[in-house]
Amino acid sequence: MTWNTAQENEVVTVLLAGPKPRSDVWQTALSNDPRFRVTAITNDPKDLLVKLSANPDVVLMDAAMFQAAEPFVSALRSMSEAVYAVIPGLPPNDEQAIRSQLTGLAHLKGLYSVDMNLQTLMEKIFADTRAAKLASGTGAWGAMAGGNGHRPVTARIITVWNSAGGVGKTTIASSLAYLASQRGYPTLLIGMGSPPDDLPMMLRLSPEPNLAHWSQNPTLEGLRVITQKVGSMDVLGGFLDDMAAGQMMSINRDAPGSFHSLINTAIRQYAVVVIDTPPSSNAALALSVSNHLVLVGTPTMAAAMRTAEAYRMVFERMIGMHSLSQTSSYLVLNRAGRGLDPSQWHRLAADSVSGKFLPLIATVPDNDAVIAAQNERVIPIERNEAFRQSLMPLAGALFAEHYGSNGNGNGKVRNILGVKVRY
Numbered sequence: 245m246t247w248n249t250a251q252e253n254e255v256v257t258v259l260l261a262g263p264k265p266r267s268d269v270w271q272t273a274l275s276n277d278p279r280f281r282v283t284a285i286t287n288d289p290k291d292l293l294v295k296l297s298a299n300p301d302v303v304l305m306d307a308a309m310f311q312a313a314e315p316f317v318s319a320l321r322s323m324s325e326a327v328y329a330v331i332p333g334l335p336p337n338d339e340q341a342i343r344s345q346l347t348g349l350a351h352l353k354g355l356y357s358v359d360m361n362l363q364t365l366m367e368k369i370f371a372d373t374r375a376a377k378l379a380s381g382t383g384a385w386g387a388m389a390g391g392n393g394h395r396p397v398t399a400r401i402i403t404v405w406n407s408a409g410g411v412g413k414t415t416i417a418s419s420l421a422y423l424a425s426q427r428g429y430p431t432l433l434i435g436m437g438s439p440p441d442d443l444p445m446m447l448r449l450s451p452e453p454n455l456a457h458w459s460q461n462p463t464l465e466g467l468r469v470i471t472q473k474v475g476s477m478d479v480l481g482g483f484l485d486d487m488a489a490g491q492m493m494s495i496n497r498d499a500p501g502s503f504h505s506l507i508n509t510a511i512r513q514y515a516v517v518v519i520d521t522p523p524s525s526n527a528a529l530a531l532s533v534s535n536h537l538v539l540v541g542t543p544t545m546a547a548a549m550r551t552a553e554a555y556r557m558v559f560e561r562m563i564g565m566h567s568l569s570q571t572s573s574y575l576v577l578n579r580a581g582r583g584l585d586p587s588q589w590h591r592l593a594a595d596s597v598s599g600k601f602l603p604l605i606a607t608v609p610d611n612d613a614v615i616a617a618q619n620e621r622v623i624p625i626e627r628n629e630a631f632r633q634s635l636m637p638l639a640g641a642l643f644a645e646h647y648g649s650n651g652n653g654n655g656k657v658r659n660i661l662g663v664k665v666r667y
Contacts, residue, residue, distance in 0.1 A: 262306025459501030543583030
């Protein structure tokens with residue numbers, strides 16, 4: 245299993261600005277195209293500046309949102325983001341007057357009449373944005389340009405989760421992030437737990453700064469200040485208490501300081517973002533921003549049922565609230581060997597959801613050396629090769645383009661319960 249081509253996977257973030265009927269049509273079209281992600285929508289010119297704080301790649305704007313031509317022209321002149329604008333049907337002289345006022349604005353990539361073809365425009369927006377990012381080599385898009393020559397495509401935003409606690413989510417999340425960073429991907433590991441978050445304790449980090457500090461300076465520089473380093477990966481620890489968690493999680497998703505704005509900022513810098521997600525209401529927020537899911541279970545009957553319930557929550561009850569798919573989601577059985585065998589466990593969970601269930605991509609054996617490493621506050625894959633190898637199928641599925649191409653993998657293909665994985 246490999247990553248798709250860049251043309252298929254590079255995501256363009258878009259701010260939609262215009263009257264609601266127009267923005268609704270645009271949102272529907274963009275939501276059905278995996279190359280785009282709508283990060284914010286505004287139907288009010290007064291709200292435009294706030295929504296621009298989401299740092300979109302592109303602004304798709306309908307000038308009819310403005311009362312007159314002057315504020316529309318003024319707004320465009322004040323922006324620096326790439327803008328594709330639609331103007332209402334106007335007499336030729338009026339339209340030409342507007343165009344003449346906007347001459348020379350390099351960030352105005354297109355000015356269209358209302359009869360423009362939306363699909364053609366989407367193709368142009370994607371091609372323009374991809375070309376600009378590859379040329380500039382900025383952020384995660386260009387971070388891999390040197391060395392081995394690989395460029396990451398769409399940032400992997402990976403939620404590691406189960407609705408049950410104590411299954412080893414933090415162990416898997418931190419190890420997966422560490423593997424990504426070892427392979428050269430700029431990687432951020434985020435803890436969302438409280439109180440207190442396990443990541444600082446497990447990784448020998450200070451409990452502060454942490455996720456609660458993001459809202460104080462919600463910028464790329466602010467993000468750099470609040471992360472801590474473990475090897476070559478950056479870590480942002482979770483909350484000290486439930487009150488801090490509640491305060492941040494209550495911030496409107498479109499506002500600066502929200503968790504959504506954190507992720508939108510992070511993918512400008514990182515090719516891989518791994519979210520260690522607790523079994524709480526915060527999980528819905530993590531799932532809503534992610535494009536990959538790793539469900540972690542343990543080999544007991546109760547854990548099989550809870551894992552199946554977590555699957556049902558994501559793919560039945562939360563439909564329309566996230567961009568996850570069956571093909572971008574994976575199942576890991578942790579601490580195997582002290583309970584149900586993997587096939588029996590998987591069958592039990594699948595039967596509880598009428599047979600519709602994720603394939604089991606990695607089986608991590610129960611290993612005292614993992615516990616010993618954690619007690620020493622060392623990432624287990626640094627101490628135990630069996631543990632490292634058990635995660636390779638998952639790493640291969642998530643990071644296949646790079647994995648195995650720099651000498652760290654052997655390029656073999658393994659069939660795991662119906663899924664071909666390069667490792």
